[in-house]
């Protein structure tokens with residue numbers, strides 16, 4: 001085996017173990033090696049009717065899923081492009097559209113080796129939608145977000161994903177300067193709601209595409 005084949009073997013084995021555990025937790029789960037295959041898998045899992053809620057996800061952006069859907073003519077709940085000029089209260093109200101969408105799309109901040117999903121959220125629309133939102137939820141996660149333990153998953157979410165999302169969103173929180181969490185307790189903190197998705201209920205409602213590429217933060 002050459003180096004590339006060994007890397008591919010390693011990813012495939014880890015992903016197969018995690019996907020198998022996810023299925024036992026009620027998720028649908030599939031592993032694909034490439035971003036192109038992941039985009040196709042995500043689109044294949046979307047319902048053909050009803051609106052789609054696009055939650056903030058650099059992973060979905062990098063896969064090209066959101067750009068595709070924005071040109072598809074589908075009815076969207078798309079706060080990244082549709083809330084400019086709204087007051088914060090109006091923007092939050094728009095985000096509540098996730099609860100009436102046919103499906104929502106998102107990623108996770110981390111996944112542990114037992115197949116659980118970890119997310120930290122600012123206003124809660126993502127974790128609320130994951131838990132009690134649309135009938136169908138499609139989650140795409142790069143294997144760069146795989147953590148060996150729950151503690152490592154939270155560490156990743158808090159110390160890697162959140163500071164990088166602060167930087168992306170141009171927030172003036174201390175992590176956006178240092179690159180690590182300072183438990184800032186500011187009104188602009190994006191770390192207010194912490195959720196572990198341990199199982200999918202109903203079974204099959206949450207569908208996870210594990211991707212053998214580095215995606216998102």
Ligand code: SF4
Nearest residue numbers: 162175181182184191
């Ligand atoms: S709690 Fe504050 S400092 Fe820590 S990652 Fe979140 S926003 Fe940044």
